[in-house]
Amino acid sequence: MDVITKVKEMQTRVLSIKDRKESIGFVPTMGALHEGHVSLIRSARNENDELIVSIYLNPTQFDNKDDFDNYPHQLDKDIEIVERENADVVFAPDTEEIYPEGFCTYVTQGKLIDSLCGRLRPGHFNGVTTIVTKLFNIIRPDRAYFGQKDFQQSIVIKKLVADLNMNIDIKVLPTVRDEDGLALSSRNKRLNPEERHSALCIYGSLLKAKSMFASNIKDSKEIIEEMTSIIKKAKHTRIDYISIVNAHTLEDVSSINGKAVAAVAVWIGNTRLIDNLILE
Numbered sequence: 163m164d165v166i167t168k169v170k171e172m173q174t175r176v177l178s179i180k181d182r183k184e185s186i187g188f189v190p191t192m193g194a195l196h197e198g199h200v201s202l203i204r205s206a207r208n209e210n211d212e213l214i215v216s217i218y219l220n221p222t223q224f225d226n227k228d229d230f231d232n233y234p235h236q237l238d239k240d241i242e243i244v245e246r247e248n249a250d251v252v253f254a255p256d257t258e259e260i261y262p263e264g265f266c267t268y269v270t271q272g273k274l275i276d277s278l279c280g281r282l283r284p285g286h287f288n289g290v291t292t293i294v295t296k297l298f299n300i301i302r303p304d305r306a307y308f309g310q311k312d313f314q315q316s317i318v319i320k321k322l323v324a325d326l327n328m329n330i331d332i333k334v335l336p337t338v339r340d341e342d343g344l345a346l347s348s349r350n351k352r353l354n355p356e357e358r359h360s361a362l363c364i365y366g367s368l369l370k371a372k373s374m375f376a377s378n379i380k381d382s383k384e385i386i387e388e389m390t391s392i393i394k395k396a397k398h399t400r401i402d403y404i405s406i407v408n409a410h411t412l413e414d415v416s417s418i419n420g421k422a423v424a425a426v427a428v429w430i431g432n433t434r435l436i437d438n439l440i441l442e
């Protein structure tokens with residue numbers, strides 16, 4: 163496996179893959195890899211000739227300096243994990259490579275970023291759509307892999323690809339959870355044992371939404387009230403949002419008819435976690 167840090171070198175490597183008419187599977191990450199990333203990497207390995215994994219902590223998608231400064235770093239360990247999964251290339255550029263002096267072009271999106279995390283994290287999705295567009299342009303993948311835990315991100319990226327005519331198949335894979343249900347996230351590393359325990363309320367609240375929906379309760383307000391009370395009962399929690407949205411438009415729905423998503427963002431101490439479940 164090769165570790166490439168320069169954009170030019172990465173582009174030359176991609177050209178030679180394209181010359182051989184081989185397919186490229188791409189898993190973009192910000193590092194601090196866990197089993198959720200590994201599941202994306204394994205699918206990409208199975209479905210493509212060449213597998214490229216990027217590791218780049220993208221500063222432009224952080225709306226909070228503390229979150230960026232405290233994001234876990236473990237590049238050597240991440241490279242070992244990716245190598246174990248038989249990737250062909252790790253692309254790990256530094257910020258001067260990605261945003262050289264004078265960089266001033268950003269990709270922005272309308273509507274889909276007006277709800278959920280987009281509403282509360284100004285600039286976040288412009289950072290995501292910009293870095294993902296750059297990485298797609300450099301790596302020119304046939305397929306790119308994302309996790310359902312970042313549900314809004316997956317919808318935003320599908321729309322980005324459709325609107326800008328990028329010929330890339332976006333694969334969204336199920337959220338990977340610890341045995342007790344907590345969705346895997348690089349940010350979980352920051353939780354102390356008591357916070358880790360409190361964080362279980364997130365999945366608990368989503369399961370409640372699922373069981374209410376299964377028993378034919380379709381009123382979002384009623385479901386959200388129950389979810390709120392579960393999360394408020396747990397220690398160290400501060401709710402950013404609890405929403406039930408249309409799974410395609412991401413607009414709030416007052417009553418669930420068709421595919422919807424219950425989505426939650428909660429601060430556990432100083433760590434913001436998100437999770438969701440599809441209700442259909």
Ligand code: PAF
Pocket residue numbers: 190191192218220223290293294312315
């Ligand atoms: O989901 C992530 O880790 C990031 O948002 C991504 C897609 C790698 C872009 O920086």
